[in-house]
Amino acid sequence: MAIARQLLNVTFIATLLASLAFSLFAVGNAADLVELPASAEETSPLMTGDPAPAFTVRTVAGVDHRFDPGALARPTVLISFRGGWCPYCNLHLSELRTVIPGIREMGYDVLFLSNDRPDQLYSGLARETRDDIEALDYTILSDANLEAARAFGTAFRTSQGLEDYLDGKERDYDDSSIDKFKALSVPFVYVVDRSGMIVYAFVEADYKVRLSADELHSVAARAVP
Numbered sequence: 001m002a003i004a005r006q007l008l009n010v011t012f013i014a015t016l017l018a019s020l021a022f023s024l025f026a027v028g029n030a031a032d033l034v035e036l037p038a039s040a041e042e043t044s045p046l047m048t049g050d051p052a053p054a055f056t057v058r059t060v061a062g063v064d065h066r067f068d069p070g071a072l073a074r075p076t077v078l079i080s081f082r083g084g085w086c087p088y089c090n091l092h093l094s095e096l097r098t099v100i101p102g103i104r105e106m107g108y109d110v111l112f113l114s115n116d117r118p119d120q121l122y123s124g125l126a127r128e129t130r131d132d133i134e135a136l137d138y139t140i141l142s143d144a145n146l147e148a149a150r151a152f153g154t155a156f157r158t159s160q161g162l163e164d165y166l167d168g169k170e171r172d173y174d175d176s177s178i179d180k181f182k183a184l185s186v187p188f189v190y191v192v193d194r195s196g197m198i199v200y201a202f203v204e205a206d207y208k209v210r211l212s213a214d215e216l217h218s219v220a221a222r223a224v225p
Contacts, residue, residue: 037156040186040205045153047201052192053151057141062118065141067111067148069196076109077220078190080143080154082207083116083178084124085171089187092210093125094132099217101136106224108191112140113148115184117175124172144177149185154203157183189216191223199223 037043046053052069059065067076079096081089093112100110116124121140149155158178166173177183189211191200200219202211211219 040156045203050198055148055151057143058118060121072194074109076192080113080185080188090126090129094129095213099213103220113143115177117144118142146177154186
């Protein structure tokens with residue numbers, strides 16, 4: 001009986017600790033949510049002349065990828081998009097295929113940041129987009145935890161209407177930033193030089209407005225060291 005009581009006590013304590021941990025996680029998420037701007041228009045993103053922040057995102061395999069602006073071997077273009085469910089993002093990714101190889105030849109690294117979870121980074125894109133970029137070896141990383149978006153000041157709260165839209169389209173957004181934080185990043189393009197400074201910033205609250213491929217190529221050509 002004594003052993004049974006001890007096992008029961010251990011089970012009770014373990015359950016209590018698990019419940020407490022979940023409660024603290026939920027409170028933390030709620031606090032994070034309140035801190036974010038209520039709309040894309042209310043964000044205060046970093047701009048040209050600001051030092052780029054360090055952040056950690058994840059690869060398609062779920063492995064951490066650290067962006068350290070203090071240790072860049074090459075200047076870097078950072079391109080954020082909302083997720084594979086977004087038709088405007090798919091169009092933008094497809095359009096950029098015409099200039100990404102040339103930008104890399106100038107000596108840049110090009111990193112795409114998505115608010116989707118790691119295993120959705122490629123599979124969640126439209127089939128046409130996947131076909132367009134298949135041979136280009138796009139590096140797409142998951143910012144589902146919004147670490148990059150928070151660091152750049154581009155994270156904002158989303159509305160229930162977005163989730164209703166995605167549910168209606170039967171899109172998988174589990175473990176995305178929408179699911180975890182009810183939040184997204186404003187789509188952005190940052191060019192960061194080897195010293196870690198932002199030398200170009202395009203951040204547009206209207207997600208339908210994107211930097212054109214030609215303009216990105218021109219920006220990269222002007223900024224190349």
